[in-house]
Amino acid sequence: MSGLPVTERSRLEKLHRWEDRQDSAIGWQLLHQLATERGVSVRRGANGRPGSDPPVDVSLSHSGGWIAVAACETGRIGIDVETRRDVTPALAQRCLSAEEMAWLERAWPGEPRSVRFLRLWTAKEAYLKATVGLAADPRDISIDHTSAEPRLLGAAAACWRFSSSAPAPGVCVTVCVECAM
Numbered sequence: 001m002s003g004l005p006v007t008e009r010s011r012l013e014k015l016h017r018w019e020d021r022q023d024s025a026i027g028w029q030l031l032h033q034l035a036t037e038r039g040v041s042v043r044r045g046a047n048g049r050p051g052s053d054p055p056v057d058v059s060l061s062h063s064g065g066w067i068a069v070a071a072c073e074t075g076r077i078g079i080d081v082e083t084r085r086d087v088t089p090a091l092a093q094r095c096l097s098a099e100e101m102a103w104l105e106r107a108w109p110g111e112p113r114s115v116r117f118l119r120l121w122t123a124k125e126a127y128l129k130a131t132v133g134l135a136a137d138p139r140d141i142s143i144d145h146t147s148a149e150p151r152l153l154g155a156a157a158a159c160w161r162f163s164s165s166a167p168a169p170g171v172c173v174t175v176c177v178e179c180a181m
């Protein structure tokens with residue numbers, strides 16, 4: 001943690017779990033590295049969002065020891081990594097739109113429900129991080145997962161591109177990038 005700004009160090013010291021402090025600190029070191037390679041710097045912006053000097057945008061995510069960082073020089077970017085979690089009805093209802101709920105409940109050969117939920121979750125969080133932030137209601141956006149890559153539904157669909165992958169069983173990472181129009 002010694003290379004981090006004082007404000008970041010005191011934020012990390014307030015986190016209860018050692019693992020969370022570690023993941024966040026490593027994530028910020030990686031973000032600094034990505035930014036430095038591009039000749040810019042990173043800082044924490046409004047609402048906790050990592051920010052950089054234009055035209056570079058950056059994003060960070062960590063979950064269960066997995067850390068994902070991303071940078072984009074042509075538009076906004078969001079990234080999310082998640083490890084397997086139980087899909088309770090309450091959790092699904094709290095974050096999925098009606099279309100997404102219907103897709104999740106439908107029979108889908110070869111892909112367990114928990115895996116499909118992670119794909120939805122990471123795509124939605126990546127989009128929220130790239131756009132309005134994590135305080136927004138995730139049910140206000142809808143993602144179509146019936147093709148090879150996630151696709152945003154609605155008027156802004158053409159402006160965003162997604163890529164999802166599973167680096168290990170039970171782990172899903174999705175990145176969402178703004179497209180040049």
Ligand SMILES: CC(C)(COP(=O)(O)OP(=O)(O)OC[C@H]1O[C@@H](n2cnc3c(N)ncnc32)[C@H](O)[C@@H]1OP(=O)(O)O)[C@@H](O)C(=O)NCCC(=O)NCCS
Pocket residue numbers: 023024025027046047048049050059060061062063079080081095120121124125128129130132133134135136138
């Ligand atoms: C609590 C919650 C914010 C934690 O998210 P998480 O997935 O466990 O954590 P992640 O590591 O992926 O994301 C946190 C990182 O995003 C970044 N971040 C924080 N605020 C951000 C914002 N407004 N915009 C973009 N990025 C932000 C930070 O870098 C943060 O890491 P840091 O604190 O170490 O710097 C999230 O689960 C949540 O509640 N989101 C609200 C939306 C929701 O309900 N989503 C459900 C799925 S759609």
